[in-house]
Amino acid sequence: MSDTAKHPIRFVLSDMDGTLLRPDHTPTQRTLSTVRALREAGVLFSLASGRPPKAMMHMVEAFGIDVPVAGFNGGTLVNPDGSVLVAHRLPAEAALVALALFSGEPDVEVWLFADGEWLRRDPPGPMVAVETAGLGYGPLVVESFEPYLDRVDKIVAASRNTQLLMELEAQLQPKVQGLAQVSRSQPIYLDVTAMKANKGEALKALAAHLGVPLAQTAVIGDGGNDPAMFHVAGLSIAMGQAEEPVKRQADVVTGSNLEDGAAQAIERFILKVPHKVFDTPS
Known part of the structure; x- marks a missing residue:
């Protein structure tokens, strides 16, 4: 895990399904409020998902995201208005x-x-x-x-x-x-x-676009497509319900998406609100 005292987090990139969203594909009020507090603290926030970009737009609006997001596992970067920045397509x-x-x-x-x-x-x-x-x-x-x-x-x-x-x-x-x-x-x-449609490449591209060093980025995810960004970010956080191989590749493990795990992690590691339900992967 990076030293967040030396390298305070300036950009958070989060997965959607299984991370920010519950099984019914909605965020809790706590998650919405925590992301709002993050942005009010001056920390940039965006999404990286396996979803098509157009299936992300309602959450871009819900979370008030004003920077580019990554769809198709990072294969397509789009602005908040849906206009395409970069598209990597399958041969x-x-x-x-x-x-x-x-x-x-x-x-x-x-x-x-x-x-x-x-x-x-x-x-x-x-x-x-x-x-x-x-x-x-x-x-x-x-x-x-x-x-x-x-x-x-x-x-x-x-x-x-x-x-x-x-x-x-x-x-x-x-x-x-x-x-x-x-x-x-x-x-x-x-x-x-x-090949370039992965969340690690997306994090690199988004961080460069925003002018944020990778050491000052944090990522949150739960799926097999998330370790690609875990390996690049300054701080990587796995959700509690993630499979063990995914958890082992993260710096820390938070609660599940049924326990507001993403909000817990943001509060604890970025906003520095004390919390007790955290583990480091074995």
């Missing part, structure tokens, strides 16, 4: 490999994000309703993904079979090494994005 070669692997699994729903749309081609499965609730909009049904292969933002394999997704992650990584990032943004989602 068609990697997209074809991922689609071929995922399409052979009957327990997996395969989605593609491109042109600002969530696309599906299969009959709707149970995961569509879950994602619709999270994003706030539904998918566009297409006959083929082929017309979009030159501009893919993200491919997702979605399934309640988390063990299967772990196996697919292990199978896919060597097949697209050097071409794509493969990570589980949540236990039920396996994401495939461009």
Whole structure:
């Protein structure tokens, strides 16, 4: 963990789902108030999510964010008004490999994000309703993904079979090494994005844009796509419900998203409000 006395935190980058938001995809009043207090203290605050940018805009407004945010695991940086700063897209070669692997699994729903749309081609499965609730909009049904292969933002394999997704992650990584990032943004989602579409690169880009040294940044997250920013930030904080491999890569572990863990961490480590429910990963 960085010495926050020597390097006070000036910029906080937080994951959304499972971190700032409860399972119903809403923040608590405590979380909203704590982020407001953070910003009033002069600390910059932004979001990094596996979500498409347009599914982040309502939280940009709710939290009063006035700096760029990172969607698609960091693949697309957008201004608070939704205008695009940077977009890193998945090479068609990697997209074809991922689609071929995922399409052979009957327990997996395969989605593609491109042109600002969530696309599906299969009959709707149970995961569509879950994602619709999270994003706030539904998918566009297409006959083929082929017309979009030159501009893919993200491919997702979605399934309640988390063990299967772990196996697919292990199978896919060597097949697209050097071409794509493969990570589980949540236990039920396996994401495939461009090499520079990761939260570590997003933190570097946002910190440079804002003029903040990385030593004075803090990050908060819970998913398999969050350690990329843990390894770059001055201070990394894992949520209490995160899987053990994620927790072990963070400097500290806070409460779960059902316990206002993100607010706890901001109060304790950045706003310096005393709190007792903290551990360091073993």
